Amino acid sequence: MLPFPAPPFMCIFMEKPSTLLDKLWADHEIFRRDDGTSLMWVDRHLVHEGSHHAFAKLAARGADVAEPALTFGVADHYVPTRGRADIKDPDIARMIATLEKNAQAHGLTLFGLRDPRQGIVHVVGPEQGLTLPGLMINCGDSHTSTHGAFGALAFGIGATEVAHVLATQTLWQRKPPAMRITFEGDLGFGVTAKDMALGWIAELGADGARGHAVEYAGAAVDALDMAGRMTLCNLSIEGGARFGMIAPDAKTYQYVKGRAFAPKGDDWDAAVAYWATLRTDANAPFASEVRINASAIAPTVTWGTSPEQAVPIDADLPDIAALPKDKRAAAEAAYDYMGLRPGAPVAGTPVDQVFIGSCTNGRLEDLRAAAAILKGRKARVPGLVSPGSALIKAQAEAEGLDAIFILAGLEWVASGCSMCVGMNGDLVEPGKRCASSTNRNFRGRQGLGSRTHLMSPAMVAAAAVKGEITDVRTMGET
Amino acid sequence: MPGWTRHTGQAVHLPLENVDTDQLIPARFMSRPRSDGYGDYLLYDVRRNDDGVLSPDFPINQNAGASILIAGGNFGSGSSREAAVYALVDAGFQVVIAPSFGDIFSSNAVNNGVCPARMSREGIARLTDAMAGTFVVDLEKRTINSDIATVSFELDDSWATKLINGWDDIDLTLQHADQIAQYRAQRSKQNWAWPQN
Ligand code: SF4
Secondary structure, eight states, rough: OOOOOHHHHHHHHHTTOOHHHHHHHHHHHEEEESSSSSEEEEEEEEEEEGGGGHHHHHHHHOOOOGGGGGEEOOSSSOSSSSSSOOOOHHHHHHHHHHHHHHHHHTTTTEEEEEEEEEEOOHHHHHHHHHTTOOEEEEEHHHHGGGGGGSSEEEEEEHHHHHHHHHHHHEEEEEOOOOEEEEESOOTTTTTTHHHHHHHHHHOOOOTTTTEEEEEEEEEEHHHHHHHHHHHHGGGGGGGGGEEOOOOOHHHHHHHHHHOOSSOOOHHHHHHHHHTTTTTTTTTTOOOOEEEEGGOOOOEEEEESSSSSSSTTTTSBBGGGSSSSSHHHHHHHHHHHHHTTTTSBTTTBOOOEEEEEHHHHHHHHHHHHHHHHHHHOOSSOOOOOEEEEOOOOOOOOHHTTHHHHHHHHHEEEOOOOSGGGOOSSOOOOOOOOOEEEESSSSTTTTTTOOOEEOOHHHHHHHHHHHTTOOOOOGGGGOO | OOOEEEEEEEEEEEOOOOOOHHHHGGGGTSSSSSGGGGGGGTTTTBBTTTTTTTTTHHHHHTTTOOOEEEEEBBTSOOOOEEEEEHHHHHHOOOOEESBBBBBHHHHHHHHTTEEEEOOHHHHHHHHSOOOOOEEEEEETTTTTEOOOOOEBBBBBBHHHHHHHOOHHHHHHTTTTTHHHHHHHHHHTOOOSSSSOO
């Protein structure tokens, strides 16, 4: 038989430019059903205390964990940040013990309460080299989008899906449409990845990226360090996106290289050769494209109960009449809940306390940025600083950051989700106002009746020093 | 989980935007086992006054028997906590109608037999014009009938099939064991993609 030349349309097909999402999706798709749903392979599955429902479902079926070597447990959501030796709350002790029991029964590696590698799941994954470009990573926590900063397909799932991954190491998923948010230009002094994220969410809305996989691109994204990229991808979910991702580059490789679970030797070379292909091709089509001028972004603060209710630090709180019609009722309710008035400047809003931590902004770089503001100064309000992991805590202490926080009057505590979600008992009291480096300002998120203002760690530090929401750019670095 | 095609029930209108899963079930209840029943935790803080008493004018408190929730946009945004759906199910809800949903909430809902029906704001206005009487939700036709209006909603085909058949994904997936094994064999050759240590 004569060899058949490939028909011309095949060539066009083969050369069709693809997005980063297309490439990652194709590499993980096992099977696609007629209705368009794909069965996807999961490379890393991260579980925490909150995964108890999923383990219970698994037990009810009498099923085993399909791939224990790809499943890692982390104690973070419920862990006390003080007095760990003797946990007083029986519910919390039970949650941690249940995770330990499940990890042991299924032979999973656990970064448990007393492990020196313990920390918040989305901090520990990258830190341990479990998070790599080109992987699919899932966890029963919506901020799993954080890992997309490495050019991974990473997203949060619910308990039924966690049970499914445990039992099969796969997940049924429809490929989302791709959206690209390009930050052109450079960030100004005192402006961070947190402000980029709050900025785009304020502009497009809390469901502005609904159902999309967002790829971040542009000079300002390239310029971010890995910590900043993780912050940006982390907050994707707050804009409605399921995934956030950034193409890997030399900074990504440098971050990953040498980490405990990362590839070594020949495997490393093979990995880098493959990772270099994980870029969106020129002219690849996106369902939606947004361009944002990075140099116009100011430090940004939320004033309401949705992350979209955010303004630049030099702005006034919006007039209700000036808002789009479908946002007015929510704004009115938010003003009422937050005890704020439309038209007042956001700067100068007094705060009762501060919190620095979480998977959004609890990394070493974040602690350094906050410490740079607090150094030699006193906080006017109390506050808590909880590093993203025990390793970050140790490194921060080696750098003397703990002393800066403590001398300023803040409390330096162990690592966990802590006041991001309050499950461990670190709560904001009803009616109290907290400047927080976390990710959600929902009603009651930090405790019943708590009032949360989201901002960057440096802005939180500035708020601590002044006792009110303040433009960090006016404070300089002492 | 039993499948269903048509559901008849009473509806309740909760005209709030961005009802996130932290509101649907506050974090402090999430350590409880499901067997305790999660119905009482649904919107626990939102449906109470400051003094902790159920507010008599909160819609859900007025319609104890409702099984269809008509909500505002971006319903179920935020945390992936499936407990938010457990609270809805245990409180008797089988259908939630909203202009848009949090993505993870929608898949969690379907995994628990709850239909997340996407409907335009105009459609919702037509339904909520007259809330008395019963509503019929039809998954095949993707419509909701009240005494005075028939309004269509959107629902992903694969989700409709799952709800109608009451499918459990794990059983479905195990039918693809060969394909999974094949993929795994390929993936195994890519050493770098496996945790070293
Ligand atoms: S720090 Fe907050 S957002 Fe991050 S994993 Fe913990 S609870 Fe979730």
